[in-house]
Amino acid sequence: MTAFTLPDLGEGLPDAEIVAWHVAEGDHVVVDQPLLSVETAKAVVEIPSPQAGRVARILARPGERMPVGAPLLFFEDAAHKDAGTVVGKLEDAKPPPPRQQEPAPAAFESRVKHETARATPAVRARARELGVDLSQVTPSGPGGSITLADLAMRSKVREAGELRGARRTMALNMAQAWREVVHATLHDEADIDGWQEQEDVTVRLIRAMVAACRAEPRLNATFNAASLALHDNTCIDLGLAIDHPDGLFVPVLRDAGHSTPADWRRQIEALKQLVKDRSLALADLRNPTITLSNFGTIAGTHAALIIVPPQVAILGAGRIGHRPVQVQGASDLQSTVELHRALPLSLTFDHRAVTGGEAAHFLHAVVADLEQPA
Amino acid sequence: MGGDERGNDFSGPREDFPNSVPVGSHAPHAVGVALAFRLRGEKRVAVCVFGDGATSKGDVAEALNMAGVWQLPVVFVVCNNGWAISVPVGQQTKAQTLAQKAVAAGIPGEQVDGNDVIAVRWAVERALARARAGEGPALIEALTYRLSDHTTADDASRYRDDAEVSRHWPLEPVLRLRRYLTDLGAWGKDQEEQLLHDCNQAVEQAAAAYLETPPQPPAAMFEWTYAQQPADLAEQAEAANGSVMGTP
Amino acid sequence: MTDVTLVQAVNLALRRAMADDPRVLVLGEDVGIDGGVFRATDGLYQLYGGNRVLDTPLAEGAIAGVSIGLAAQGFRPVAEIQFTGFAYTCIDQLLNHAARLRARTRGRLTCPMVLRSPAGGGIHAVEHHSESPEAMFAHIPGLKVVIPSSPTRAYGLLLAAIRDPDPVVFLEPTRLYRAAREDVADDGVELPLEHCMVLRPGRDVVLISWGAMMKETLEAAEQLSHENIEVEVIDVATLKPLDTATILESVERTGRLVIIHEAPITCGFGAEIAARVAARALTSLLAPIERVAGYDTVMPYPRTEAFYMPSVDRIIAAVRRTMAYS
Numbered sequence: 051m052t053a054f055t056l057p058d059l060g061e062g063l064p065d066a067e068i069v070a071w072h073v074a075e076g077d078h079v080v081v082d083q084p085l086l087s088v089e090t091a092k093a094v095v096e097i098p099s100p101q102a103g104r105v106a107r108i109l110a111r112p113g114e115r116m117p118v119g120a121p122l123l124f125f126e127d128a129a130h131k132d133a134g135t136v137v138g139k140l141e142d143a144k145p146p147p148p149r150q151q152e153p154a155p156a157a158f159e160s161r162v163k164h165e166t167a168r169a170t171p172a173v174r175a176r177a178r179e180l181g182v183d184l185s186q187v188t189p190s191g192p193g194g195s196i197t198l199a200d201l202a203m204r205s206k207v208r209e210a211g212e213l214r215g216a217r218r219t220m221a222l223n224m225a226q227a228w229r230e231v232v233h234a235t236l237h238d239e240a241d242i243d244g245w246q247e248q249e250d251v252t253v254r255l256i257r258a259m260v261a262a263c264r265a266e267p268r269l270n271a272t273f274n275a276a277s278l279a280l281h282d283n284t285c286i287d288l289g290l291a292i293d294h295p296d297g298l299f300v301p302v303l304r305d306a307g308h309s310t311p312a313d314w315r316r317q318i319e320a321l322k323q324l325v326k327d328r329s330l331a332l333a334d335l336r337n338p339t340i341t342l343s344n345f346g347t348i349a350g351t352h353a354a355l356i357i358v359p360p361q362v363a364i365l366g367a368g369r370i371g372h373r374p375v376q377v378q379g380a381s382d383l384q385s386t387v388e389l390h391r392a393l394p395l396s397l398t399f400d401h402r403a404v405t406g407g408e409a410a411h412f413l414h415a416v417v418a419d420l421e422q423p424a
Numbered sequence: 425m426g427g428d429e430r431g432n433d434f435s436g437p438r439e440d441f442p443n444s445v446p447v448g449s450h451a452p453h454a455v456g457v458a459l460a461f462r463l464r465g466e467k468r469v470a471v472c473v474f475g476d477g478a479t480s481k482g483d484v485a486e487a488l489n490m491a492g493v494w495q496l497p498v499v500f501v502v503c504n505n506g507w508a509i510s511v512p513v514g515q516q517t518k519a520q521t522l523a524q525k526a527v528a529a530g531i532p533g534e535q536v537d538g539n540d541v542i543a544v545r546w547a548v549e550r551a552l553a554r555a556r557a558g559e560g561p562a563l564i565e566a567l568t569y570r571l572s573d574h575t576t577a578d579d580a581s582r583y584r585d586d587a588e589v590s591r592h593w594p595l596e597p598v599l600r601l602r603r604y605l606t607d608l609g610a611w612g613k614d615q616e617e618q619l620l621h622d623c624n625q626a627v628e629q630a631a632a633a634y635l636e637t638p639p640q641p642p643a644a645m646f647e648w649t650y651a652q653q654p655a656d657l658a659e660q661a662e663a664a665n666g667s668v669m670g671t672p
Numbered sequence: 673m674t675d676v677t678l679v680q681a682v683n684l685a686l687r688r689a690m691a692d693d694p695r696v697l698v699l700g701e702d703v704g705i706d707g708g709v710f711r712a713t714d715g716l717y718q719l720y721g722g723n724r725v726l727d728t729p730l731a732e733g734a735i736a737g738v739s740i741g742l743a744a745q746g747f748r749p750v751a752e753i754q755f756t757g758f759a760y761t762c763i764d765q766l767l768n769h770a771a772r773l774r775a776r777t778r779g780r781l782t783c784p785m786v787l788r789s790p791a792g793g794g795i796h797a798v799e800h801h802s803e804s805p806e807a808m809f810a811h812i813p814g815l816k817v818v819i820p821s822s823p824t825r826a827y828g829l830l831l832a833a834i835r836d837p838d839p840v841v842f843l844e845p846t847r848l849y850r851a852a853r854e855d856v857a858d859d860g861v862e863l864p865l866e867h868c869m870v871l872r873p874g875r876d877v878v879l880i881s882w883g884a885m886m887k888e889t890l891e892a893a894e895q896l897s898h899e900n901i902e903v904e905v906i907d908v909a910t911l912k913p914l915d916t917a918t919i920l921e922s923v924e925r926t927g928r929l930v931i932i933h934e935a936p937i938t939c940g941f942g943a944e945i946a947a948r949v950a951a952r953a954l955t956s957l958l959a960p961i962e963r964v965a966g967y968d969t970v971m972p973y974p975r976t977e978a979f980y981m982p983s984v985d986r987i988i989a990a991v992r993r994t995m996a997y998s
Contacts, residue, residue, distance in 0.1 A: 069616075069617055069620045069621070070620040070621075070623070070624055074576075076576060077572075077576065078572075078573050078579060078580060078581065080586040080587075080589040080590045080593070081586065081587070081590040082590045082593040082594070083571070083589075083590070083593055084593070084596075084599075087616070087620055089613070089617060092613065093613045093616075094613050094616040094617050094620065096599075098593070102581070102586040102590075112624060130579060132579065133577040133578075133579070135577050136509060136574055136575050136577050136578045137575060137577065138577075139577075170957055170958055170959055170960070170997055171954045171955045171956070171957050172927050172955060172956055172957050172958045173958065173997075174955070175955040191996065191997050192993070192996045192997060195997060197997060198958070218900075219900060332898070332899055430778060431775065431776055431777060431778040432776050432777050432778075432780075433777060433778040433780055438780060439744070439745070439781070441744070441781065442776050442777055442781075444769070445768070446764060446768045449737065449764060449765065449768060449769065450737075450769075451737070452733065452734040452736070452737020452738050452740070452741065452765070453737055453738075453740050453741040453744070453769070454741060455734065455737070455738050455741060456737065456738035456739060456740055456741020456742040456743075456744070456745070456749075457741040457742075457744065457745050458741075459738060459741065459742060460741065460742050460745030460746070460747055461745075463697075463723055463747070470741075482733060483733055483734065483737060483764075486729075486731035486733055486734035486737075487734060487737070489729055489731065489734075490728065490729055490731065490734055490738065493729055647775075648774050648775040648778055648779055649774070649775055649813060649814050650774070650814065650816075650837075650838050650913075651774070651782070651836075651837035651838055652837075654866055654913030655866070655913070655915075655916070655917070656913055656914060656916055657913065
């Protein structure tokens with residue numbers, strides 16, 4: 051490093067006191083740039099730099115008295131290291147590690163195969179609550195994910211949770227119906243002993259209802275309680291109650307009056323499949339004009355069912371059984387009792403809109419059609 | 425300029441703005457301040473200082489233009505020290521002077537020897553008086569030379585000749601003022617010594633005071649972001665302070 | 673009560689603010705004698721004159737910069753940028769100065785300014801007039817970002833923005849300027865900032881949006897209700913600072929979230945909401961978070977515009993995807 055020494059200030063003085071430095075270590079200085087101020091007897095004198103360069107080290111402090119010729123600062127010798135910036139300080143890179151045998155891969159590919167079950171966080175949380183092992187659950191959600199419903203099926207704990215979906219709808223609709231509709235019920239039975247083997251019961255019931263709607267259209271009407279308007283419908287949109295673990299579904303056979311029994315059977319099968327798949331469309335459920343509930347396929351004979359407004363009637367068909375009936379002989383004395391197959395019927399109607407007589411006519415027509423052998 | 429790690433809260437005039445780092449972007453602020461003075465009927469002037477590089481910025485042109493069209497009490501002072509880091513003013517603009525950019529804005533512009541402390545003071549005072557009197561804005565170009573590197577990290581020898589810098593040292597303003605006052609008999613050794621001593625002491629004391637400032641807790645970052653701290657920022661502040669584990 | 677459009681509600685709020693507080697100023701291009709190209713400042717110049725309603729030269733950066741100077745001096749400037757397409761030059765002034773003046777000066781200088789501008793597309797406009805830059809502004813520390821979706825909310829939120837001690841960017845949905853109309857009480861009552869508004873309660877899924885897209889969002893909710901899907905609808909209103917609590921509460925209850933915004937999807941503000949929900953309500957989620965947003969393209973020309981804008985159908989489809997889980 052090159053030293054800058056205190057020059058002879060020309061007053062014959064051997065030394066001078068340093069008053070102030072005008073540069074700092076690290077500064078880039080040029081020729082004639084004032085480096086420091088020193089005090090002589092007569093004046094405070096600025097001393098210019100004799101060279102350009104960078105100040106490496108300052109050797110004296112203000113207040114110190116330095117003899118002429120004493121080194122005051124050192125200039126850097128070597129080329130100044132480029133800071134590589136005008137503000138701040140940039141860190142230098144660390145020296146690289148000794149060269150390895152193999153070059154490191156640019157990026158690591160994950161070799162772990164994703165084995166765990168797919169489930170959203172809420173489902174996972176619920177599974178933990180229920181103590182269900184997700185790997186044991188069959189997924190039915192999008193992308194093969196496990197849904198809450200899948201968990202519920204699997205879970206041993208009966209979930210006393212809030213109603214959702216069809217059950218919720220049923221709870222709300224039935225409550226409203228109970229509040230509004232004035233339910234009255236007629237019971238009867240159809241003697242179906244004359245039926246052939248393998249008669250399609252549901253189709254016969256539908257046929258009977260269609261015939262009855264023609265005989266007594268009032269039971270196929272729409273009743274608007276708010277405006278007290280009663281509107282007879284020519285078109286028969288027959289709601290068919292279908293049971294499902296998720297709740298009650300009532301898909302509609304559209305315009306049943308203009309379809310054949312084969313049509314009805316086909317439509318029924320299609321609707322049952324849709325219910326099973328839970329892919330019924332809103333259009334399939336809208337606006338039945340009258341409903342059939344064939345609960346007898348499970349159990350029960352007669353029932354007072356609930357009408358969902360704005361319908362005014364619902365027909366319930368009970369379990370087919372045998373009844374003793376009187377069979378007329380040539381004379382009264384020759385009457386006998388036989389056991390005949392009978393189909394119990396319950397017609398619940400909205401007494402705000404339908405009279406007992408109208409209901410009875412309807413039921414009579416139902417029975418009459420059912421009692422035909424074919 | 426002033427302040428420390430906690431922010432720009434200096435002891436000087438309380439309405440002054442902190443230094444503007446995006447070059448020239450403060451020129452419209454000065455126009456806004458001048459407009460405020462005028463709307464309140466105050467005989468005050470906003471002074472806006474920037475360098476030769478700033479005169480290339482759109483913000484500066486917009487500010488000069490607005491000050492002119494609204495005739496606001498604002499004085500723009502261009503400190504033309506010949507260099508914007510490594511770009512000499514001849515490569516900054518083809519305009520022969522920076523003062524003439526005032527012509528485009530329709531306001532008076534003049535040059536002054538920026539190394540002459542007395543001349544600069546005279547020119548600025550005149551412009552301030554005119555502005556106070558409602559005679560509108562002005563642009564003053566103070567011609568000087570940047571004797572140091574742009575910053576202590578800069579190495580100006582990469583782009584300019586040391587010899588050229590040396591040639592400008594004799595024009596250094598403090599040097600000239602000292603010579604002038606000494607020739608007048610108005611300055612001497614004792615005063616020089618005292619001034620150097622006082623300046624040294626002030627700097628040393630300020631540096632010491634700064635070093636003694638206790639370090640701020642992390643939550644200090646969040647103060648003063650808004651007048652009232654929003655909930656999500658309060659959570660971040662807590663997390664930064666380590667009171668709450670985990671991310672917000 | 674007066675039956676007004678959204679832009680008229682803005683005008684009412686400006687009148688009220690200027691009447692109540694002499695520090696409130698309005699500045700911008702064509703805001704004075706012309707009353708603003710959308711008539712947002714209609715009548716103000718006639719009422720208050722050129723010292724409070726200033727027609728500026730054409731210089732958006734300076735409009736923002738001058739507002740900063742005025743605000744630091746104690747005024748409450750409300751600057752209008754004619755279209756948000758021209759507001760990008762203001763980001764320098766807002767980000768580098770307005771939003772950090774209080775912090776830089778430790779409260780010695782503050783910046784209570786409002787920068788208001790019509791935003792959003794669907795108006796069959798020429799290029800650059802259909803921008804949705806809210807995410808860029810929301811990224812700036814120290815700034816507030818407010819977007820009304822109805823005349824009532826425009827009135828109350830603008831009053832709150834003007835009275836706020838910090839800088840606020842107020843983006844007005846151009847598409848609703850005249851299309852939204854309702855009774856607004858000119859009572860000077862502000863609506864709170866940092867507060868998400870539940871416009872419709874629901875149980876099955878929550879739709880979150882802001883600005884003009886609230887219209888499509890509410891329509892989608894109404895349509896879905898006919899299928900017995902109960903949709904909760906939230907209007908964010910203040911994007912920054914964000915009322916995270918209201919959003920989290922909705923997600924915890926419903927388990928399904930769809931975010932709708934017109935701005936391009938990548939780095940849109942919906943991403944911020946999604947990230948906060950994922951961090952704080954993950955175990956409540958029954959389905960992945962859906963975003964229905966603009967594509968990562970410039971808003972197309974008028975005839976193709978409808979394909980870009982998030983439609984009621986796209987929103988409904990997103991809801992259905994969430995409902996397919998569990």
